[in-house]
Amino acid sequence: MCAIEVTPSLATERLLLRGHVPSDAERLCQLANDIKVAGMTAAMPHPYVAADAEAFIDRAIRQDWRTQAAFAIEHRQFGLVGGLGFKPAARGRTELGYWIGRPFWNRGYATEAARAALRWAQRDWRKKLVVAGHFADNPASGQVLCKSGFLYTGDVELRDSRARGQTVPTRLMVWLA
Template sequence: MCALEVAPAIGTDRLILRRPVKADAPAIAELANDLGVAGMLARMPYPYRPADAEAFLSRLGGENPRTEATFAVEHREFGLIGMLGFREDQPRRPEVGYWLGRPFWGRGYATEALKAALAWARQDWRKNVVWAGHFADNRASGQVLVKAGFLYTGDVEPQDCLARGCKVPSRRMVWLA
């Protein structure tokens, strides 16, 4: 039986989604050390130090390829611009999360990366439902999810935000292949 290849390179016109490597740590640390980035994610600390990036990358080696997949989002001209990942905290309920560094906001890169990752999830990873959420005060992320085909469920749940140190209302969404 062959091993399941979880994080192949996925190409778009402007981006490559690929397996993160240790050499990505400095760029991850630089881009993520921004409260505007970390404050919109559940699990990212702030300040975000190089040791946080190294620990994050080390944990990826233990991913279960059937329930987790993490991609570095690399721009063909600018290099690493963010991260995107899928994980199943609950059985058969994969959830996607993503972030881009502030210099790359508002250019359509998040939508482009997410659409490509969802096509991979449907075709290669064989997922037909993916869940997501965005903090209610992060309308831009909601727009990215809608453009990628997600629908609002109507549920709003409090979610921990490590960087803010509190619970933040999260609007829940679902994508159906």
């Protein structure tokens, strides 16, 4: 029996969600090395240096696409504009996370990418439930999640922000297929 591993690629009107490649490192570093970006994520360090980008891409290339996914968000005209991923969460759930580089904020790219990724998770992974959260001081991310079909659970928990070096109140949300 022959097994062929295929990295998913998702296309929207303006974006391509694809697996990361080593040549993404420089652009990833440029966009992620911004405290306004990194500070709104849980795991991204600040400063974000070339070694961080290379290590992330190496992990993304080696990931098991059956249980997790790290997509590069590529704009058809501007190239790499951000990232989106699914990872295993508590109680066997799957959690969505994403970020967009500051030059590309307020253009609907995060919502467009999240909607495409959720359709993929439902179709290919047969997911009926996905969780997400956003830092309470980042209402724009909450709007992205709402526009993507997430609902607030009413729960708030403290989550680490690596870039900030502190815990931050996080509003939890759920998406149901």
